[in-house]
Amino acid sequence: MLVAVSLGPGDESLLPPAARAALERAEVVVGYKGYMELVSSSLLEGKEVFSTGMMGEVERVNRAVDFAQEGRDTAVVCSGDAGIYAMAGLILETLEARGLLDKVGFEVVPGVPAFNAAAALLGAPLMHDFASVSLSDLLTPWETIEKRLRLASEADFVLAVYNPRSKRRSDHLRRALDIVARVRSPETPVGLVKRAYRPDQEIFVTTLGDFDSELVDMQSILIIGNSTTRMAGERMLTPRGYHTKYTVG
C-alpha cells in the first residue's frame, strides 16, 4: 500500500488523525528532507526513512513505488495538501508508467493546504471565488503563468500565489504583481505568510502598490485580494456579499 500523506502547514495541531494513522501504519516513510523535519521523530521511530533534497521528486517517488511493490506499507509525505502542487500526481504517473496501477494500492490522505493556513492567519481573504497560481516555471512555461495571472485578474479572482520566489529568476514575482496591478487598484490588500503555524511564522499585510518583493522567500504564500477585498482592522476581508442582501451587524 502506498499513501500520499498531507502534513498540512507543519504543526501537529493541524495534522488530522487520518494522516497520523497513515504515518503510524507505514513501514517506510519517503519525503523531501525539509518536510521530514515536520514529522515528529516518535512517528518515524522504527521505520525506514528515505529522503532526498529538492529536485529529487522522481527518484523519491520511484523508490516509494519500489517499497510498496515489495509489499511494504509506504507513506510519501507532502507539506500542505498532498493533492496541491505535491506528490499525488507524480505517484499516479509513476504507477501508470510502470504498469502498477492495478497492482499497488494507492490512497491520498487530504490535509490543510498551505494557502488555507495562510488565509486563516490573514483573516478571511478567500471568502469568494479564488485561483491558485504557482510562479515556478520549472515545469510550466512562463508565458502560461503570465496568461493565467492576467485572466484570473480580469475574472476578479482572489489569488493565492505559490512558489513566489525562484532561485533562478528574481523578477518573476515583480512581473506577476505588475500583471495584477494592471486591473486592480494599488490599494488592493496583499497578504504574505511565511512558515505558517511554525515557530518562526511571519505575517505581513500590505497593498499591491506598496508590496516589497524582497520580503518573499521560498517558503512564502501570497494572497492577493480581489476588487472587493479590504482591511477589517488588521485583517484581510473579502466580503461574500451579505451586506448587499442583509443588514450585517
Added chain:
Amino acid sequence: MLVAVSLGPGDESLLPPAARAALERAEVVVGYKGYMELVSSSLLEGKEVFSTGMMGEVERVNRAVDFAQEGRDTAVVCSGDAGIYAMAGLILETLEARGLLDKVGFEVVPGVPAFNAAAALLGAPLMHDFASVSLSDLLTPWETIEKRLRLASEADFVLAVYNPRSKRRSDHLRRALDIVARVRSPETPVGLVKRAYRPDQEIFVTTLGDFDSELVDMQSILIIGNSTTRMAGERMLTPRGYHTKYTVG
C-alpha cells in the same frame, strides 16, 4: 473569544487536533443545523448550542458575537475550511459593523477544504493551477459567475465547482458546463464527489461531454480537468509536467 472552526469534510479522522481543541474549549457552539450533525455529541456535551437552518447565517453570526461579547468562548463551526465560502468573513464583517474588532478576540482554525477532500478521492486532479467558482447566485450576479468560468477556462485552470446545484435555478450547472465546453474537449475528465468521507459518500468520474447534471445535489463538489487532465486507470490525473523534463517510471 470567537473562533471559526473548520470541521473538514465531516469525518473525525479529518478533524485536526486544533479544531477539536477549539471545540473542547468552547462554552457555546454555533452553526448551521446540517453541520452540527458532523460534530460528535461528546464534543457538544455540557455546552450551549445555537443552530439554525439555511439562510440563517447573519442571525447565527450575530448571536455568536453576542455570546463572545458576554465573555463566553464561542465556536462557529463550518464544514470544509472556515475560510472558503464559509463564516470567517461574515464574522469579521459583523465584528467590524458592531465596532468590536478590537474588543472581541477572533481566530480562524483552518481545516481540510471540501474540494481537497473530493480531489483526494478522485486521484490527483489539482496538481496544477486551479480556480474555485461557486455557482450560487444568491450573493453574486450570475453574469460575474459566467465571466469567471469563461476566463478560468481560457486560462486552462482546473476548476473546482462549489454549490453546483441551486434550488431555484436548475439550469445553472448546464450553462456552466457549456461555457467550459467551448474551450475544452468533450473528453475532459470531470469528477463528482458527494458527501466526501461521510458514510454515504459517492464518487463519479465521467467526461465533460457525458456529464449528467441530474447526478448533482447540494452536497456535491465538481472537479473539471484542464487540457492536460486525463485518466490514469480509474483516477483523474493532472500531470504537473515532470514527464517533459524527466523520465517518469
